[in-house]
Amino acid sequence: MKNLSFLRLSVWFYLAIFFAYLLGPLIIMSATAFNSPDFPRITPWECLTFEWFSALFQDERILNGIKNSVIIGFGTVVLSVAMGLAGALLLTQIWPKLRATYYTIIIAPILIPGVVLGISTLVFWDRINRMLGLGADSFLSNGLFLTIIGQSTFIASYCMLVLVARLQRYDVALTEAALDLGATHAQAFRKVLLPFMRPALASAAVLAFLASFENYNTTTFTFGEYPTLTIELAQKVRYGITPAISALAFIIVVLTVFAALANEAKIKRQQLVLAARQNASIEELKQGIKLPGFLSGNAAAVALVLVSIATVVVVVTATTHSPAQCIADVKEQKRIEAEKLIQELRAKRDANRAKEDNKEDVQQAPKSENNSGFGNVFDPNALSTDN
DSSP: OHHHHHHHHHHHHHHHHHHHHHHHHHHHHHHHTTBOSSSOOOSSOOOBOOHHHHHHHTOHHHHHHHHHHHHHHHHHHHHHHHHHHHHHHHHHHSOHHHHHHHHHHHHHHHHSOHHHHHHHHHHHHHHHHHHTTOOTTSGGGOHHHHHHHHHHHHHHHHHHHHHHHHHTTOOHHHHHHHHHTTOOHHHHIIIIIHHHHHHHHHHHHHHHHHHHHHOOTTHHHHOTTOOOHHHHHHHHHHHOOOTHHHHHHHHHHHHHHHHHHHHHHHHHHHHHHHHHHHHSOHHHHHHOOOOOOSSTTOHHHHHHHHHHHHHHHHHHHHHHOOOHHHHHHHHHHHHHHHHHHHHHHHHHHHHHHHHHHHHHHHHTSOOOOOOSSSTTTTOGGGOOOOO
């Protein structure tokens, strides 16, 4: 029993360290968005402020980067999911002896560094542009086009892996049955296969969008006149950042948590409704069963409501809270401390000067001179009496 208890404590200790290492930087960076200093820091804490959120929404470069990232993300989703679905279908239907080779070719872009993909994309489409005799301002030289193409080369492989995992559970007999009943291949694909692949398609789309939104290595060579959010953040970090970046990080974290809880609450709700219908009798089904409430037995829904309430409280507080007096008090305290430090430095400097003056006075004291040629032999001060 002691060994079992020790093992459980070790597991919980490991999980605590793991989640602290994983989530600690996010929590600290989010907290710096509410501290008043001009540089992101959590200690020493000065004043609670919401001004960095206002500064974020007034930063045109950040807003433009978000817009470009969203446009590129949707373009990458369309292209990557389409290529991933085509690759997954071909992988499941190709000749088995060629399947391993084809799989290796499709997965290869994931293993290639993003820098190489970005440079190769830029060089390749520049050559195509020159071969077609187009100008430097053509569509093939557009930063949005190059970035979408460059990111899709490896994101499509991620999408294919997600779709293959779902497609392996598909029963081909369903398509054959649809064809036997007179459906065309397009109808069988649209009405039988796509509904089955819908959850995987949604997962692949979310994965593709997130991978595109945070990509930097490939985008840094292809963005042209359309810098994404990651490019703008990298430039700001290079030349100095403000807590407005922390405000952006806090918003992204809140949106991620909100979306995750909403999805989990929806899945749990569907499970509860399905369980209620399975356990209901025929009479209850005819009369209409009483479905469980949205918060009944749904921890994710409760957490979602709490997060929503906390968000509303923060927004209301931001509209009413004014840190002006606190910031003024902090500045006054800093001024007093600076003056005190200056006085201490002046006192220390005066003390050092006094010591130096005393040394100079001692060195400049008159000394007796003896030019008799016999040194100090006859100097009265050099004589000593022997007992």
